[in-house]
Amino acid sequence: MAETFDHGGGIRSVRVPIPDNPLGHTLVYVVDTDRGPVLIDTGWDDPGAWSVLAEGLRACGTDVSGIHGVVITHHHPDHHGLSGKVREASGAWIAMHAADTAIVRRTRETRADRWFTYMAAKLTAAGAPEEHIAPLRDPAPRAGLPGFSPALPDREIVPGELLDLPGRRLRAIWTPGHTPGHVCLHLEEEHPSRLPGHGRLFSGDHLLPEITPHIGLYEDPDDATVTDPLGDYLDSLERVGRLAPAEVLPAHQHVFTDGPSRVRELLAHHEERLAGLLGLLAAPLTPWQLAERMEWNRPWEQIPYGSRNIAVSEAEAHLRRLVKLGRAEAVPGSDPVTYVAVDRA
Known part of the structure; x- marks a missing residue:
């Protein structure tokens, strides 16, 4: 049975389940406009999730076929997965920031073999052991991979501009970090309960009440640009903090105040975590070795294969930030590359 909630002022939400994921669900928001309801995110592409979304929309007084548009905070499948089905059922437009639209386009155009080769090379460079890399070189799992072709958006979310939602004032705030094109959406309208603050903020994964979003590298097999996702995220956090919204409506967990x-x-x-990593880097470590020693929500031995790849990406993002700040450096001639803290005494 679908769980829905009325947030007042023409905003409702549907808890759309994420299969086999500790996050549990994505909060899909239904925003009333003068041209019909608009969704903020859509949930995971799964038959059960689709049924819950459809049921939830009916409980909200509408129907999938009546959706006017879909605004996506970022390209991840628990947010963008059902967008294509919504568009097929309703004719709705789909809007996304250009940086994440580029990732969607690349995902649709890149063969699975290219991704496997890229990931194997990345993990080798990070110092992953051969037993972890070997499955990426084995053609057997590739054949069983399901096709993944996320819907290509047809509108661009332009940072700083109001979205084309008649009767509403919803402004796009570019908040890179979790993804390069992540956006928060600032509803510049008085809170229906007149809570103190400036409107309401749909925060996607950028600002969550009890957990921190994954900040890893921006993966692109065809782009060697050295990015700084953690630096992007910290800068974006400060920008969102200055908005001082009355209420934050995130994509996971629950609505909260005092953003x-x-x-x-x-x-x-994150400052404490960076300081802790510097302690670990008293001796040279590869990104893989650093990830093994970092604090996660469970011991390293219990972290599944795919989650270890995510963990290593997060370790690398933190290393890039430390290097950019001049607090760590690569050890010349090391292969795979190791990093060590810089003595600032």
């Missing part, structure tokens, strides 16, 4: 306080907690968390 600036949560921003301060996250900034402090």
